[in-house]
Amino acid sequence: MSALEKRLEEQETIIKFLQSRYERDTGRKLNLPSSLGNLLGDPSILGTTKPVEDDEFKTIDTEDAGANDKPKKQKARKSGMTMMEAIECLSLPKPQPKEKGKDSKKKIITIAPEHLIMKIDLSGFRTTGVSRSSLKELIDGLDGLPCIRSINLRNNGLTDDYEREILALFDYQKVRSIDLSQNCLKKVPAAIGKKLRDEVSHIMWLDLT
Secondary structure (H helix, E strand, O other): OOHHHHHHHHHHHHHHHHHHHHHHHHOOOOOOOOOHHHHOOOHHHEOOOOOOOHHHHOOOOOOOOOOOOOOEOOOOOOOOOOHHHHHHHHOOOOOOOOOOOOOOOOOOOOOOHHHOEOEEEOOOOOOOOOOHHHHHHHHHHHOOOOOOOEEEOOOOOOOHHHHHHHHHHOOOOOOOEEEOOOOOOOOHHHHHHHHHHHOOOOOOEEEOO
16 A cells, blocks of 8 residues: 555545544534545645735734834744754743732733744754654744744654644634644544634634645
8 A cells, every 4th residue: 555545544534533523413414525624614624725825914913012013034944953943043932920919900012023923834854853842832932923823834744642732733813824734643633623623713724634
């Protein structure tokens, strides 16, 4: 069996699983589609529609960042870097601890220009190294990125061991585009499908191929 045939067989298994869960939860029979995207009523999940582009988000809330600040682009990374090194180069904001007993008045938030990026491209680390700690570092920094809309984790050798971190990306409503293609995910797509069906409605583009 070729790699392509194996991938198609895995996708068909996922579709059948989601179909059975849908019928069990709703009591309605669902015609078996030919793809995960059709099952969820969103063909963009297959990557057949273009990823989110900058001009699709011309109206951005920059109240905290300042009226004159504009979304920035991610700086090019050096070859041979690990994902953790690439994330460190992004200088993502650190989560602010909640202070107890302090005045609850609204504080003035200052956002650095490098934190106004709209896209994060962390693809192609299959050979140089990916870790759960690096993904957690990415997730922890998303709160402080007001303009972030797209995350690319393509071709990183991600497996089901990273399920918790991958699903956490879908909890950020400002993120509209996620690329998880060319990884080694088997059970995670089913978990993503359930999340899209039951919880998430803000994703505009998703690639799991």
